Amino acid sequence: MRRRCGFALFALLLALSSANAETLRMAADVWPPFTDARLPGNGLASELVSAALKRAGHRAEYVEVPWARALRGLQMGDYDLIVNAWYSDERAGYGLFSKPYLTNRILFLKRKGSAVDFQSPDDLKRYSIAVVRGYSYQPSFDNDTRLHKVPVMGFQMGARMLAAGRVELTLEDELVARFYLGRELSGIRDQLEFLPRPLSENGLHILVRRSHPRHQQLVEDFDRAMQSMREDGTYQAIFARHGLPAP
Structure with missing residues (x-):
């Protein structure tokens, strides 16, 4: 019995490790100062989102594509989330919105x-x-x-x-x-x-594809991490690095 429990625990830890090892593909178009591969941190919004995901224990990769391709890629599963989306009922049908992290x-x-x-x-x-x-x-x-x-x-x-x-x-x-x-x-x-x-x-949100098996958890993790960044000054410091006033 102990051997079986030990194996089950090992399998659980392995599954958790694999989940944590996942690299999330986050897509955005060129929209300075929010998203732009030529800017520090790939832009203000990209750096905020990356920092929040990292704080929540997730790894992320920034992919810069035209806006229409980002939306289509999210629906097709090519990307896991969009960095900078305004809310719409249509998008809510295939993606889960976070709380707004910018206005x-x-x-x-x-x-x-x-x-x-x-x-x-x-x-x-x-x-x-x-x-x-x-x-x-x-x-x-x-x-x-x-x-x-x-x-x-x-x-x-x-x-x-x-x-x-x-x-x-x-x-x-x-x-x-x-x-x-x-x-x-x-x-x-x-x-x-x-x-x-x-x-x-308009509030700016991340939009996580609903086809991702942990889309609800990803959004909840992101919202908690973003709130903690506001509370400890990380949020404001990222704005300052981009030479912009924090709200």
Whole structure:
């Protein structure tokens, strides 16, 4: 009987060791400063997620692919989780969302000192707004045909047009905008300012494929580890390493 118990215990420990030895494939697209293989830690969001998974006893490998491929790969089982997903009912059908570990705040920018203001959606009808072609900001804004939207190829172009007076507003996630204003747009940074009212706020989650046999445990482990990182200062320190303010 003791021999059988010893064998059962060995098998259990071996199974646990194999589970812990698994390398999770976490996918993301290029979205600086959140996810980008050219940045330290593969970006702010990637470093936060990797640190939380490591704290929870999991190993992770970062894979950078276009967004559509990341979603398709999660459904097909090619990837175990997506680093940076907004909630949608469709995605919840094939993936389990963590609690949000970041908040994306979409803010408008104007030329410093201008009288441009945003208190309600109707205010926006008076202004020309640089928007990134093909980008979704918020459904009611995206679908409002009354607005004078000027399509641009990227936030950097919109910000330069704003500084030159060719448009009256542009908009972007606050941390994305701060990232570019601190780097390639540093020459016009002092000419622009954020409006305080966000157009939208969206929680950023990891999305774990439901076909993973331990998807519930992975999400629970991640949420606990992220909370402990907030409490001991690790969370804030990662923001500081990326030169960004922690919430």
